[in-house]
Amino acid sequence: MINNRIENLKQEVFEANIELVNQGLVIYTWGNVSAIDRESGLVIIKPSGVDYDVMKASDMVVIDLEGTIIEGKYKPSSDTPTHLAMYKEYDTIGSVVHTHSEWATSWAQARRAIPVYGTTHSDYFYGDILCTRELSKEEVNKDYELNTGLVMIQTLKENNKNPLELPGLIISNHGPFSWGETSQKAVHNAKVLDEIAKMAYRTEMLNPNIQPVNKYLLDKHYLRKHGASAYYGQVK
Amino acid sequence: MINNRIENLKQEVFEANIELVNQGLVIYTWGNVSAIDRESGLVIIKPSGVDYDVMKASDMVVIDLEGTIIEGKYKPSSDTPTHLAMYKEYDTIGSVVHTHSEWATSWAQARRAIPVYGTTHSDYFYGDILCTRELSKEEVNKDYELNTGLVMIQTLKENNKNPLELPGLIISNHGPFSWGETSQKAVHNAKVLDEIAKMAYRTEMLNPNIQPVNKYLLDKHYLRKHGASAYYGQVK
Amino acid sequence: MINNRIENLKQEVFEANIELVNQGLVIYTWGNVSAIDRESGLVIIKPSGVDYDVMKASDMVVIDLEGTIIEGKYKPSSDTPTHLAMYKEYDTIGSVVHTHSEWATSWAQARRAIPVYGTTHSDYFYGDILCTRELSKEEVNKDYELNTGLVMIQTLKENNKNPLELPGLIISNHGPFSWGETSQKAVHNAKVLDEIAKMAYRTEMLNPNIQPVNKYLLDKHYLRKHGASAYYGQVK
Amino acid sequence: MINNRIENLKQEVFEANIELVNQGLVIYTWGNVSAIDRESGLVIIKPSGVDYDVMKASDMVVIDLEGTIIEGKYKPSSDTPTHLAMYKEYDTIGSVVHTHSEWATSWAQARRAIPVYGTTHSDYFYGDILCTRELSKEEVNKDYELNTGLVMIQTLKENNKNPLELPGLIISNHGPFSWGETSQKAVHNAKVLDEIAKMAYRTEMLNPNIQPVNKYLLDKHYLRKHGASAYYGQVK
Numbered sequence: 056m057i058n059n060r061i062e063n064l065k066q067e068v069f070e071a072n073i074e075l076v077n078q079g080l081v082i083y084t085w086g087n088v089s090a091i092d093r094e095s096g097l098v099i100i101k102p103s104g105v106d107y108d109v110m111k112a113s114d115m116v117v118i119d120l121e122g123t124i125i126e127g128k129y130k131p132s133s134d135t136p137t138h139l140a141m142y143k144e145y146d147t148i149g150s151v152v153h154t155h156s157e158w159a160t161s162w163a164q165a166r167r168a169i170p171v172y173g174t175t176h177s178d179y180f181y182g183d184i185l186c187t188r189e190l191s192k193e194e195v196n197k198d199y200e201l202n203t204g205l206v207m208i209q210t211l212k213e214n215n216k217n218p219l220e221l222p223g224l225i226i227s228n229h230g231p232f233s234w235g236e237t238s239q240k241a242v243h244n245a246k247v248l249d250e251i252a253k254m255a256y257r258t259e260m261l262n263p264n265i266q267p268v269n270k271y272l273l274d275k276h277y278l279r280k281h282g283a284s285a286y287y288g289q290v291k
Numbered sequence: 292m293i294n295n296r297i298e299n300l301k302q303e304v305f306e307a308n309i310e311l312v313n314q315g316l317v318i319y320t321w322g323n324v325s326a327i328d329r330e331s332g333l334v335i336i337k338p339s340g341v342d343y344d345v346m347k348a349s350d351m352v353v354i355d356l357e358g359t360i361i362e363g364k365y366k367p368s369s370d371t372p373t374h375l376a377m378y379k380e381y382d383t384i385g386s387v388v389h390t391h392s393e394w395a396t397s398w399a400q401a402r403r404a405i406p407v408y409g410t411t412h413s414d415y416f417y418g419d420i421l422c423t424r425e426l427s428k429e430e431v432n433k434d435y436e437l438n439t440g441l442v443m444i445q446t447l448k449e450n451n452k453n454p455l456e457l458p459g460l461i462i463s464n465h466g467p468f469s470w471g472e473t474s475q476k477a478v479h480n481a482k483v484l485d486e487i488a489k490m491a492y493r494t495e496m497l498n499p500n501i502q503p504v505n506k507y508l509l510d511k512h513y514l515r516k517h518g519a520s521a522y523y524g525q526v527k
Numbered sequence: 528m529i530n531n532r533i534e535n536l537k538q539e540v541f542e543a544n545i546e547l548v549n550q551g552l553v554i555y556t557w558g559n560v561s562a563i564d565r566e567s568g569l570v571i572i573k574p575s576g577v578d579y580d581v582m583k584a585s586d587m588v589v590i591d592l593e594g595t596i597i598e599g600k601y602k603p604s605s606d607t608p609t610h611l612a613m614y615k616e617y618d619t620i621g622s623v624v625h626t627h628s629e630w631a632t633s634w635a636q637a638r639r640a641i642p643v644y645g646t647t648h649s650d651y652f653y654g655d656i657l658c659t660r661e662l663s664k665e666e667v668n669k670d671y672e673l674n675t676g677l678v679m680i681q682t683l684k685e686n687n688k689n690p691l692e693l694p695g696l697i698i699s700n701h702g703p704f705s706w707g708e709t710s711q712k713a714v715h716n717a718k719v720l721d722e723i724a725k726m727a728y729r730t731e732m733l734n735p736n737i738q739p740v741n742k743y744l745l746d747k748h749y750l751r752k753h754g755a756s757a758y759y760g761q762v763k
Numbered sequence: 764m765i766n767n768r769i770e771n772l773k774q775e776v777f778e779a780n781i782e783l784v785n786q787g788l789v790i791y792t793w794g795n796v797s798a799i800d801r802e803s804g805l806v807i808i809k810p811s812g813v814d815y816d817v818m819k820a821s822d823m824v825v826i827d828l829e830g831t832i833i834e835g836k837y838k839p840s841s842d843t844p845t846h847l848a849m850y851k852e853y854d855t856i857g858s859v860v861h862t863h864s865e866w867a868t869s870w871a872q873a874r875r876a877i878p879v880y881g882t883t884h885s886d887y888f889y890g891d892i893l894c895t896r897e898l899s900k901e902e903v904n905k906d907y908e909l910n911t912g913l914v915m916i917q918t919l920k921e922n923n924k925n926p927l928e929l930p931g932l933i934i935s936n937h938g939p940f941s942w943g944e945t946s947q948k949a950v951h952n953a954k955v956l957d958e959i960a961k962m963a964y965r966t967e968m969l970n971p972n973i974q975p976v977n978k979y980l981l982d983k984h985y986l987r988k989h990g991a992s993a994y995y996g997q998v999k
Binding site: 714741743744751 | 790791792793810811812813837838841863865866868869870871873874875897898900903904907936937946961964968969
């Protein structure tokens with residue numbers, strides 16, 4: 056029973072990793088997707104440094120929340136401790152995605168949060184797409200990947216953000232992370248984040264004095280798609 | 292008889308929605324096309340939040356000009372009241388298109404009209420591609436999608452524009468709408484609008500002091516393709 | 528005998544027009560290629576406003592140097608007088624290409640020549656890619672397309688340029704023209720011109736104080752590929 | 764025995780040249796790959812000016828380290844002396860790649876080194892991607908391609924760089940060179956270099972005051988993938 060769920064999740068995580076390539080968010084080994092089976096506490100994650108064009112669903116690595124390998128012939132992604140920190144802190148998250156997608160990474164390298172410049176952003180992210188502070192030398196030298204997860208959590212908490220309402224952020228100097236209830240949604244959010252990053256860049260070039268949208272427009276767009284009063288899409 | 296026309300229009304609207312994806316103007320559910328059968332007053336529109344890769348012609352929703360569903364198992368696009376406002380105001384319009392295409396949306400987020408910087412623009416749009424004013428809190432909170440249509444109409448009227456001579460504009464903070472006599476033309480105009488937006492962006496980067504083209508050049512290009520003196524293309 | 532040559536040239540011009548689309552230089556009907564058979568003085572050119580996806584080799588229009596249609600069921604491109612002006616002035620030119628390719632058109636709209644910023648430019652264009660002056664109201668209102676050709680010739684002559692050494696330029700407010708001994712070379716030059724325009728744009732963004740390359744570097748690159756001392760490529 | 768190795772290397776160099784096109788780094792004949800068989804001292808290189816779409820593995824040219832053609836019906840790439848200079852100076856290099864890839868070439872034309880703005884850069888290049896000084900008139904007029912190689916070596920040496928730790932640089936006014944232990948790695952580095960160049964460009968546009976990353980972050984990322992303490996990827 057667990058095995059069936061885990062096998063399905065391995066297939067799902069594999070496909071989500073491939074979708075990152077198909078969506079133009081990842082080249083070579085520059086990204087990874089994980090997902091968690093909350094009942095068993097097992098996490099499925101991409102193996103480290105394996106090329107996408109030879110990777111198979113059976114190559115996905117099964118670990119527990121402490122990072123111990125439960126099944127799989129490969130080492131898990133070197134970013135594993137970052138993923139696990141998010142799963143431990145937020146039990147609403149079912150999948151975590153990391154990429155070096157070109158536009159979001161440019162904002163990361165500029166060490167800037169992405170302001171809410173329009174309704175595309177408002178449809179998905181309920182506020183600025185935050186940018187973490189830079190890690191200290193100590194945080195980088197010891198437990199770097201864990202500290203990357205901790206600084207994401209710190210950033211969300213200091214800004215009083217529910218991670219499902221802000222399903223992604225930017226790691227300073229590095230690139231974006233996104234998440235969601237499922238790996239499909241987490242990858243979708245990774246794509247949306249990069250599109251928003253691209254349009255925000257061009258918005259600033261076209262109007263260097265541009266200000267974020269009014270709170271009431273953000274509310275309207277976010278809440279017509281999410282939460283109790285949503286009226287976008289079909290009734291589930 | 293009506294049924295035949297409506298079935299054909301459903302197929303046409305379906306294909307026009309798919310063409311938005313093929314032209315790179317829409318990802319996920321970020322766009323919609325509608326068309327009107329003027330004789331019956333029935334409007335065909337994309338269903339809300341249905342993925343393009345599973346959508347079929349039979350999923351198109353048939354509504355009347357008040358938005359009442361006449362046929363279809365899905366809810367119509369949440370932007371339906373915007374489309375209907377345009378059909379009611381302008382009886383020359385046969386199809387309306389909305390996208391979040393990347394370049395036009397960047398101008399929308401910058402809250403700027405696109406000046407006429409060249410002949411590509413002049414071949415299709417007889418003047419600046421206008422940008423609507425921002426909606427007030429009241430306009431957003433109540434009847435938002437209707438008010439989006441009304442502010443388009445207000446913008447066209449205040450600038451004395453015939454919608455067929457300016458077959459698209461930009462909604463402040465949001466993205467472009469375009470239209471035409473047929474859905475093929477409306478989608479064509481959506482593509483052209485985004486190309487113009489892209490080249491206008493780069494024009495300003497290359498020459499921050501650039502001014503719009505002379506009125507006589509705009510006239511020449513627009514009128515050699517449109518109206519009684521047109522000589523571009525083949526005799527119909 | 529003439530007929531054979533003309534039929535071959537129709538096929539060649541057709542394929543060159545399609546190649547513009549394949550190279551990403553043209554969408555819809557935004558471009559045209561012509562070629563001349565010097566012995567008979569006949570010119571083959573794309574018909575006006577015919578979509579690329581339905582166009583056939585047999586749709587190409589055969590005209591003489593005065594623009595009289597010799598063969599073909601369609602009207603020739605509305606830019607025909609521009610092409611003919613170039614063939615009449617320069618008997619070394621075998622083919623002319625016009626596009627609204629996105630980067631070159633942005634420079635055209637910025638009304639700027641493209642300075643020689645590197646060796647890619649120097650490999651093909653022996654000097655700045657010139658930008659024509661703006662046409663006067665009179666020149667636009669009467670014989671606009673002919674005057675577009677004349678201002679190209681004026682620009683080349685005033686700058687003492689041999690058209691085969693500068694196989695393309697930019698029409699102010701409009702877009703690029705390119706040419707060559709054959710339609711393959713003219714299309715090749717259209718593609719190169721757009722790539723150069725793209726990289727020159729980014730060069731200026733990265734270094735607003737950048738200056739053109741030294742004359743000795745331009746000479747080296749242009750002359751190692753062209754003329755008596757060329758040593759690039761294979762011996763013909 | 765030598766013949767077998769050389770035949771394999773010809774196939775490998777051919778495929779690496781094609782991969783440049785597939786990765787979008789080269790159009791037309793704007794690039795070349797070579798590789799060396801260290802035991803025999805023979806170098807395989809792309810022929811000069813041969814189109815990629817007709818090129819075959821058997822067209823690759825075999826030369827010795829002095830540039831003498833050992834096998835092959837074509838002239839080798841005109842950039843051959845640049846490649847040979849690198850092989851002679853650095854015996855750890857197994858393959859050299861040259862392209863005019865669009866982003867790296869824009870930095871080359873701007874005559875600027877690419878600062879280390881993030882972890883993508885740090886994962887591959889252990890420091891700024893250097894830009895060579897401009898060549899003098901004498902260096903261009905005589906032995907230009909050799910001098911291009913020599914100025915690369917000068918640049919690496921003056922900055923105390925091990926070429927395997929900085930597997931690429933930018934030739935002022937020209938474009939990038941990259942290298943690696945194998946042709947696959949050298950092409951991989953060419954792609955990475957262009958991606959880094961693209962994101963660095965956008966980083967500066969988003970934040971004109973941006974500074975390079977801290978040395979401890981560069982160390983962390985470079986050293987977790989390279990050298991004795993690497994822990995990224997799978998154990999070989």
